[in-house]
Structures are given as structure tokens and as C-alpha cells.
Amino acid sequence: MRITILGGNGFLGRKLAARLARDGVLGGRPIAALTLFDLAEPAPLPAPFPVRRQAGDVADPAAVAAAIPPGTDVVFHLAAVVSAQAEADYDLGLRVNLHGTLAVLQACRALGTCPRVVFTSSVASFSGGQEAVLPDDARQLPANSYGAQKAIGELLLQDASRRRFLDAVNLRLPTVMVRPGRPNRAASSFVSAIIREPLLGLETECPVPESFAVWICSPRSAIAWFLHAATMDTAPLGLDRGINPPGRSATVAKMLQALEEVAGAEARARVRFVPDPEIQAIVADWPAAFEADRARRLGFAEQEPLEELVRAFIAEDLEATRRERGL
Ligand SMILES: NC(=O)c1ccc[n+]([C@@H]2O[C@H](COP(=O)([O-])OP(=O)(O)OC[C@H]3O[C@@H](n4cnc5c(N)ncnc54)[C@H](O)[C@@H]3O)[C@@H](O)[C@H]2O)c1
Numbered sequence: 001m002r003i004t005i006l007g008g009n010g011f012l013g014r015k016l017a018a019r020l021a022r023d024g025v026l027g028g029r030p031i032a033a034l035t036l037f038d039l040a041e042p043a044p045l046p047a048p049f050p051v052r053r054q055a056g057d058v059a060d061p062a063a064v065a066a067a068i069p070p071g072t073d074v075v076f077h078l079a080a081v082v083s084a085q086a087e088a089d090y091d092l093g094l095r096v097n098l099h100g101t102l103a104v105l106q107a108c109r110a111l112g113t114c115p116r117v118v119f120t121s122s123v124a125s126f127s128g129g130q131e132a133v134l135p136d137d138a139r140q141l142p143a144n145s146y147g148a149q150k151a152i153g154e155l156l157l158q159d160a161s162r163r164r165f166l167d168a169v170n171l172r173l174p175t176v177m178v179r180p181g182r183p184n185r186a187a188s189s190f191v192s193a194i195i196r197e198p199l200l201g202l203e204t205e206c207p208v209p210e211s212f213a214v215w216i217c218s219p220r221s222a223i224a225w226f227l228h229a230a231t232m233d234t235a236p237l238g239l240d241r242g243i244n245p246p247g248r249s250a251t252v253a254k255m256l257q258a259l260e261e262v263a264g265a266e267a268r269a270r271v272r273f274v275p276d277p278e279i280q281a282i283v284a285d286w287p288a289a290f291e292a293d294r295a296r297r298l299g300f301a302e303q304e305p306l307e308e309l310v311r312a313f314i315a316e317d318l319e320a321t322r323r324e325r326g327l
Contacts, residue, residue: 001025001026001027001029001030001031001032001073001074002031002032002033002034002035002069002071002072002073002074003020003026003031003033003034003035003072003073003074003075003076003230004034004035004037004067004068004072004074004075004076005017005034005035005036005037005076005078006037006038006058006064006067006075006076006077006078006079006100006104007037007038007058007076007077007078007079007080008035008036008037008038008042008053008078009036009038009039009040009041009042009043010038010078010079011176011179011180011181011184011219012078012120012176012219012222012223012226013036013038013042013076013078014042014043015219015222015223016076016078016223016226017034017036017042017045017051018045019223019227020034020047021034021045021046021047021048021049021051024047024048024049026074026227026230026231027227027230027231030049031047031048031049032049032050033049033050033051033052034047034049034050034051034052035051035052035053035054035067035068035069035072036051036052036053036054037054037055037056037058037063037064037067037079038054038055038056038079039055039056039057040055041053041054041055042054054066054067057096057100058079058096058100058103058104059095059096059099059100059103060103061103061106061107064100064103064104064106064107065103065106065107065110067107068104068107068108068111068115070111070113071113072108072111072113072115073115073116074115074116074117074118074230075104075108075115075116075117075118075166076118076120076226076230077101077104077117077118077119077120078120079096079100080096080097080100080120080146080150081093081096081097081146082146082184082185082186083122083124083144083146083147083185083186083187083188083282084185084186084187084189084278084279084282085185085186086144086145086146086149087144087145087146087187087282088185090145093145093146093149094145094149097146097149097150097153098149098152098153101119101149101152101153101156101157102156104117105156105157105160105165105166108160108165108166109160109165109166114164114165114166114167115166115167116166116167116168116169116230116234117157117166117167117168117169118168118169118171118226118229118230119153119154119157119168119169119170119171120171120173121150121151121153121154121170121171121172121173121242122146122147122150122172122173123172123173123174123175123215123247123286123287123290124142124144124146124147124150124187124286125140125142125147125148125150125151125154125172126138126140126141126142126147126172126286126287127141127142127143127147127285127286127287128141128285128286128287129284129285129286129287129288130212130213130284130288132287132288132289133287133289133290133291134244134287134289134290134291135291136244136290136291136292136293136294136295138244138287138290140154140242143282143285144187144282144285150172153170154170154241154242157170157241158170158239158240158241158242161234161241162239167234168241169229169230169232169234169237169241169243170241170242170243171225171226171229171243171245172242172243172244172245173217173222173225173245174214174215174216174217174245174247174248175188175191175214175215175216175217176192176216176217176218176219176222177191177192177195177216177217177218177255177309178192178195178196178218178219178309178310178312178313178317179192179196179219180196180313180317180318180320180321180324181321181324181325182324182325183197187279187282187283188214188283188286190204190205190206190207190208190279191214191216191255193206194206194252194255194256194259194271195255195258195259195309195310195313196313196321197270197271198259198263198267198268198270198271199259199263199267199310199313199314199318200318200321200322200325200327201270201327202270202327203270203271203272204270204271204272205271205272205273205274205276206252206271206272206273206274207274207275207276207279207280208252208275208276208279208280208283209252209273209275210251210252210253210256210273211251211252211253212251212252212283213249213250213251213252213288213289214249214250214251214252214283214286214288215247215248215249215286215287215288215289215290216247216248216249216250216303216309217245217247217248217303218303218304218308218309218312219312220304220312221245221247221301221303221304224301225243225245225300225301228299228300228301229243232298232299236298237298243294243295243298243300244290244291244292244294244295245292245295245300246290246292246295246296246300246301246302246303247290247292247303248303248306249288249289250306254306255306256268256271257306258305258306258307258309258310259310261307261310262307262310262311262314263310263314
């Protein structure tokens with residue numbers, strides 16, 4: 001198996017790379033080589049197979065072609081400008097999220113061997129808001145530029161799959177929590193911050209009310225879905241390459257309750273409610289629940305309970321986050 005992770009230095013890219021290094025196999029086949037590609041050269045990764053680390057721009061076709069050499073079996077396309085940033089800088093979002101995806105499509109097409117492409121789309125490609133429970137055939141009607149760019153990427157990869165240029169699985173990821181490190185420029189950054197910052201002993205602001213619900217998943221689930229998407233039989237997908245994986249609908253109140261159960265009332269007390277109209281304007285349209293029956297039928301694993309998400313962050317990422325932030 002020869003694998004490329006575009007966006008290999010990001011939150012999920014690093015976790016995926018670490019998991020591949022630990023397993024040494026994908027879908028029962030030994031991994032022969034892994035390429036990690038990101039804007040800055042990805043961090044070294046000890047692994048039982050050769051790891052190439054490349055710096056480059058995903059919107060640069062030559063750089064992307066170099067990151068997807070002949071013989072590549074699987075490409076994880078995670079490189080993206082996230083939601084609030086793509087909303088604030090339209091040109092950057094268009095370049096990275098749309099032209100980057102086109103460069104990936106063309107690089108895979110040039111191989112002539114129809115590699116599997118796992119593309120990370122987003123719940124932000126839908127709208128419907130707090131009351132919605134979206135069925136599997138819900139129409140993508142994005143209410144932000146990031147979501148529109150993801151939906152366009154999906155459609156391009158779906159058509160490229162029909163033409164056998166590549167073999168895409170488009171995962172519409174829920175908001176992944178708990179994200180380690182620092183707050184980022186995703187509009188949903190607060191979803192992780194209200195758990196992570198209190199666990200670091202820091203105060204944080206929540207821009208939405210306690211009743212606000214979010215469709216979430218854990219990093220563990222996201223990685224499990226990536227591996228399944230990379231190895232599943234895509235014949236049953238037919239033309240429809242879009243998957244709404246089985247996340248979980250959770251209100252801010254439920255998240256804080258899980259925080260309190262694991263880390264006590266003093267942790268919960270570090271969250272203050274300060275409405276932010278800019279963030280609210282982006283996240284208000286995101287649907288808070290999906291039926292996700294098709295994904296379950298296709299073997300995508302269920303989401304673990306909220307308390308487990310909090311405990312997993314403490315076990316796997318809290319110390320590294322402390323070190324990274326000099327706390
Ligand atoms: N984390 C979530 O909650 C979530 C939810 C839905 C969808 N997604 C999608 O999943 C993917 C991974 O998310 P993440 O949380 O790891 O994001 P992240 O921001 O941590 O990682 C994305 C990576 O892409 C890289 N990148 C940005 N512009 C680039 C460019 N021009 N060329 C090359 N690399 C570039 C960044 O440097 C970063 O390392 C993204 O596509 C994101 O849109 C994430």
C-alpha cells in the first residue's frame with residue numbers, strides 16, 4: 001500500500017499518520033510508503049515503513065503531483081482552509097478548497113490507476129439549523145463559502161469516480177472534538193475550547209447559548225471512518241459518493257455536563273457565555289442532527305459517549321497540548 005496524506009501536518013492528518021505508523025497495515029495489506037504533505041514540512045514520524053515529508057501548496061498542481069507518485073493506492077485529501085477563515089478570506093478559500101481539490105483530482109487522474117481518494121467534506125456543506133434532522137438524501141445547500149467549496153469538491157470527485165479517474169469517498173465530517181493545541185479559525189472552534197481550555201485550567205468564552213446543539217464526533221471515530229473509507233468496497237455506493245457518518249447530536253449543556261462529570265464543577269465554571277454574532281451567523285445554519293442510516297449500513301462505526309471523548313482527550317492529548325502551549 002502506498003499512501004499520501006494531504007494536510008498531513010494538521011490535527012486529523014497527524015492522528016491518521018500516527019495510526020498508520022502504529023498499524024503498519026491498511027485493510028490487511030502492509031504499508032510500503034507514506035507521503036505526508038502540508039504547507040510546512042510535516043513533523044518526523046517514526047514508522048515501520050519509509051515516510052516522505054513534503055512542504056507545498058495543495059493549489060500548486062506540480063507540488064500535488066509530486067506528492068502523489070505513480071503506484072499510489074490511497075490519497076487522504078484533508079488539506080483545507082477552515083470555515084471562519086474561508087468566510088473571512090474568499091480568495092484564499094477558493095484557491096485552497098476548490099483549486100486544491102482540482103489539483104488533487106488531476107494528479108490522481110494522471111496516474112491512470114484509479115486510486116482511492118478519501119475527501120473530508122463537512123456538515124457545513126448543509127444547512128437546516130437547529131431543528132433539522134437530515135435524511136441521507138438531504139440536499140447540500142451551504143450557507144457559507146467553506147461549505148460551498150466542500151460541496152463543489154464532492155461533486156467533482158463524484159464525477160471523477162464515475163469516469164474511473166479515481167475512486168472517491170466523500171465524508172461529511174461532523175465537528176470533531178476535542179481538538180488539541182490552540183483555538184483555531186474554524187467557526188466551531190468553541191466546541192473543543194469549552195472542554196480543552198477548562199481542562200488546561202484556563203477560562204474560555206462560549207459564543208452560543210447552552211441549548212445550542214452541534215453534530216459532533218471524536219478524533220478516534222474520524223480516524224476509524226477514514227480507514228474504513230480507504231478500504232471499503234465502493235461498488236455499493238454507485239454514483240453517490242457522499243457519506244454522512246454516524247456522529248452524535250449534543251447540546252453545549254450536555255458537553256459541559258460531561259466535562260463536569262469527568263473533571264468536576266470547577267472545570268465547568270471556567271466557561272463563560274459571551275454571545276458572538278459573527279460565529280453565530282456561521283454556525284446557526286449547520287444542521288444539528290443527521291439520520292446517517294446509509295453510513296451505518298455501509299459499516300461506519302458508531303460514536304462513543306461524550307464522557308469518553310473527554311477522557312480520551314485527557315489520556316491522549318492534554319499533556320502534549322500543555323507542552324505545546326508552554327503551560
Ligand atoms: N476538525 C473538524 O472539526 C472538521 C470538521 C469537518 C470537516 N473537517 C475537514 O477535515 C480536514 C482536516 O481537518 P483538521 O481539523 O485536521 O484541519 P487542520 O486545519 O488541522 O488541518 C488542515 C491542514 O491543511 C493544511 N493546509 C491548509 N492550506 C494548505 C495549502 N494551501 N496547501 C497544503 N496544505 C494546506 C494546513 O496547514 C493544515 O495542516 C479538513 O479538510 C477540514 O475541512 C474537519
